[in-house]
Amino acid sequence: MNTEILGVIFIFLLSLLLAWPLGKYMVKVFKGERVWTDFMGPLEKLIFKIAGANPDQSLNWKENMKALIVINIGFFILAFLFLALQSLHPFWNPNGFGNWEPTLAFNTAVSFTTNTNLQHYSGESGASYYTQLLVFCWLQFVSAGTGIAACALLFQGLKNKASEGLGNFFNLLVKSCTRILLPLSIILAIILMVNGTPTNFEGLQEVETLEGGTQLVAAGPAAPMVAIKQLGTNGGGFFGPNSTHPFENPNYLTNIAENVAILLIPMALVFAFGFYTGRKKLALLFIGVMSVLFVAFVAVSISQEMNGNPEFTKLGLSDPTNLEGKELRFGAAASSLWGVSTTATSNGSVNSMHDSHTPLSGGIFLLDMFINAIYGGVGVGFINFFVFVIVAVFIAGLMIGRTPEFMGKKIEAREVKIAALIIILHPFLILTGTAISSYLAATDQSLASEWIHNPGYHGLSEMLYEFTSSSANNGSGFEGLGDDTPFWNIMNGIVMLLGRFLPIIGPLAIIGSLAIKKRVPESAGSLQLETPAFAAVLISVILIVAALAFFPVMALGPIAEFFSF
């Protein structure tokens, strides 16, 4: 069998295989059971002591949300100040980078706080090592920890018999960072470093090339940052082109490790749901539904990239494989797998240039982000999926005339209203943003030429992708778009904020109301969730919601481009 395809299958299966034990481990961490990372205990105790927090105090959803929001405001303020005043850092700035323009600093501070990591800057030519580590590396941990902690609150809410305590956000945040993200990052960083990802503090190094020319090479403390950006579904690369850069991703082995790292925690959280609530079969059904969509999307993307660009054949070339924007050491197949992994999970790192993918492959990436719940971002992915489940349960209940229930809790008007609003929010943010930017670009030729890199249908896709990526807190881009302008910086910043916090607050409000409801004993009248029929309903709901809202704009962008060949 083709080794490229074999590699892709291996990466996918390895991710699933490792996610199972990790899910089990994470549940132990959430529940405070004994684990091998107990040696972090004294450090955590110190944090709780200085913070004056009682980690065992279980709070209701509102108190937990307040804690989440206050701390995230703190993250944002500090990040903004560090970026806007970069030139004042006394050390770790060998290339002497200056202060950031305020709208770019706003966009980037929001971007890293919201776990989006949309990058309107280029790492090697704008960020000092201080910024890379004390802003970006740091935020990639704590923003991922925020998502994981929120997800753990949701698990507890589903488990509650009739009590409002969801656990302690602060406790979960600390432990997600110290016991889940940190150990995994250290392992991955070492794997990367052994294979040639730099970890040094040299500035630009001057190479005398074989032909006698001069090449300036940027390096820096890349390995630790690349590790967390992969594991925390962050995606904020050290260098501009992210994991296409040979320093960030030196060979196929590191590509396997990094791609597994994208999928690992999102997959593990689905298993964790099963272990936490004791509904393992339901967790398997969820992971099955996600995987069906995932594998189908990967297959489409790979076949499109391997069939390649028909224009190449017209130019007289015999092999049309679409290698523009791709690295040979990964090849077309692993580039597509990565593309689907990174957009499905809201990671946003790339190992090929998404702008240069064939139309339908790029369209698949958009679809992934429209759904934003196939495995999904660490923590928030499962939360998004939960919203789809609520809607599916409601619809299935209506279809067969039974009371909609989820895990023994009645789903009533309040829950369905919130779920529907959260589901509508995503297309609303994306389509409104794209409509405004398209209108501006259509009425002002100078804006169009400043923003849009590729004319025609593809230009619309570039703008659509940018808003989709912002709202989905993904962070990848059709990077041809000239996005470092006040318009994009501010618009994307606002969309990222709304797209991050409302989809956390809404579902937790649902959980807050479910948690206090009495459990209804299962009867013959209850809707059975662990059945192929419910899986089919769930897949249909996911696809119909995404297709209905986004089909028109997809038809004008990627699909129109596809048919124009």
Next chain:
Amino acid sequence: MIRQSITFIIISLVIFGVLYPMTIWGIGKLMPNASNGKPIIINGQLRGFENIAQEFSSENYFWSRPSAVEYDASSTGGSNYGPSNEVFLQEVSDRIESILQSHPGKTKAEIPIDMVTASGSGLDPFISLESALFQSERISSARSLDNDQLKQLILDHKEAALLGLFGPKDLVNVLKLNMALDNISPSLTNN
């Protein structure tokens, strides 16, 4: 709540922004070659990095894949051209013409696709085996080398898939190949 937030921000900043990267940096000291990005140092002079492509434009060397950033490793990136962009297709077409000119006797259909498409990073260290073989006649005549000897050198530098199982196979690291080339025919090096 404020106290809790400030405490966490300060302590996490120290752990994840300083201690964690410094720990990795410290471990990196045990493997100075890898943790510096695998530099190639000859006679005390930094001549390149194993995984970073250099620009080769002379007849005497194997050429790297096209780079949208002119192999500038301080500001990297891809072209970001969409597949139907006319500017992009014109660029590919120009590359085809210039390749045909410098490789007389070859046809369009023989040109490997990686020779006319720009990589994502602009620094792809590899070319395909086909691309190396395609270029071999140009180099053997420029260096007055036996073409079979050169082909053998290329085959010696062919890299297999990971464990022979996973990922692309038959790639050639251009920089390593060109250095080996200088070793067997040193008269043409620039210094």
